[in-house]
Amino acid sequence: MTTVSVRVPAKLNLQLAVGPPRADGYHDLVTVFHAVSLFDQVTVEPAGRDGVTVTGEGADRVPADQDNLALRAITALRAALPDRETGAVHVTIAKRIPVAAGLAGGSADAAAALVACDELWAAGLTQQQLSGIGATVGSDVAFALLGGTAVGRGRGEQLTPALAPATQYHWVLAFADGQLSTPAVYAALDRLRESRSAEVRAAAEPDLDAALMSALRSGDAGRVGQRLSNDLQPAAVSLFPALRKTLTAGLELGALGALVAGSGPTCVFLAANAERALELAVSLSGAGVCRSVARVSGPVPGAAVVS
Numbered sequence: 594m595t596t597v598s599v600r601v602p603a604k605l606n607l608q609l610a611v612g613p614p615r616a617d618g619y620h621d622l623v624t625v626f627h628a629v630s631l632f633d634q635v636t637v638e639p640a641g642r643d644g645v646t647v648t649g650e651g652a653d654r655v656p657a658d659q660d661n662l663a664l665r666a667i668t669a670l671r672a673a674l675p676d677r678e679t680g681a682v683h684v685t686i687a688k689r690i691p692v693a694a695g696l697a698g699g700s701a702d703a704a705a706a707l708v709a710c711d712e713l714w715a716a717g718l719t720q721q722q723l724s725g726i727g728a729t730v731g732s733d734v735a736f737a738l739l740g741g742t743a744v745g746r747g748r749g750e751q752l753t754p755a756l757a758p759a760t761q762y763h764w765v766l767a768f769a770d771g772q773l774s775t776p777a778v779y780a781a782l783d784r785l786r787e788s789r790s791a792e793v794r795a796a797a798e799p800d801l802d803a804a805l806m807s808a809l810r811s812g813d814a815g816r817v818g819q820r821l822s823n824d825l826q827p828a829a830v831s832l833f834p835a836l837r838k839t840l841t842a843g844l845e846l847g848a849l850g851a852l853v854a855g856s857g858p859t860c861v862f863l864a865a866n867a868e869r870a871l872e873l874a875v876s877l878s879g880a881g882v883c884r885s886v887a888r889v890s891g892p893v894p895g896a897a898v899v900s
């Protein structure tokens with residue numbers, strides 16, 4: 594096989610509970626990841642030297658050198674395969690997941706590159722082995738490999754698949770006219786918490802929302818919508834105040850729930866069904882509160898080779 598293509602989904606966090614900063618600068622999380630049908634496609638082929646070409650949504654903002662997360666993942670995979678012939682590769686990333694939007698597009702591309710090179714080099718690593726390598730590149734890489742709906746702990750790389758019925762949820766994503774830096778949003782959250790009383794700060798220890806998990810087990814979108822939560826949301830809104838208007842508009846237009854995606858600035862709305870999602874998407878784009886909208890559904894599987 595000389596070319597391998599892998600499709601990889603964006604992620605949402607249905608809950609994102611953030612603990613205090615750790616000594617290594619990261620934050621312990623308890624999060625409920627959910628993979629949705631907005632995909633990047635990553636293709637690898639043997640080449641004279643490693644390189645990357647990025648096309649599509651926001652391509653000019655993705656590094657095309659060794660800082661590229663897909664290339665970094667490939668370098669890490671090579672280091673884990675010292676006895677195997679792992680020649681240079683050219684990576685082509687067709688982006689549909691917006692860049693720096695809170696949807697883990699960079700981690701998704703890294704995950705896809707791992708799956709693609711594992712296949713190209715016939716390395717036969719398990720998903721767990723690829724996750725271990727991926728976690729050194731980005732906190733969300735392990736989930737992009739797994740997909741579905743899963744509880745994440747630690748930096749988000751320790752995953753447990755959520756047991757839930759095969760309900761498909763219908764989401765509307767409102768893409769913002771701008772970006773947010775993930776480290777900047779975490780730092781803003783730390784500052785917001787610093788300014789509060791010690792009592793409130795002590796309560797910031799992250800904990801899984803049992804009511805959300807129960808709602809997911811019931812498959813009732815209305816209940817799930819009421820339990821969406823994101824500790825990073827106040828920080829994202831403080832850095833990008835226009836998001837407040839977008840969130841309010843979606844709720845007024847009938848969304849079952851609304852929240853900022855990860856570190857933002859994408860806003861996420863849950864709809865009762867596909868028809869409602871279409872109505873909501875049309876109304877939101879007409880309301881002029883975002884750059885563009887997309888309808889997606891989830892859960893979907895993680896990174897997989899396209900046959």
Ligand code: C5P
Binds near residue numbers: 730776
């Ligand atoms: O792991 P990743 O490179 O995706 O993380 C980007 C940044 O987000 C980190 O450098 C850190 O500032 C912040 N982060 C964090 N705690 C996490 C995940 C990310 O503070 N659990």
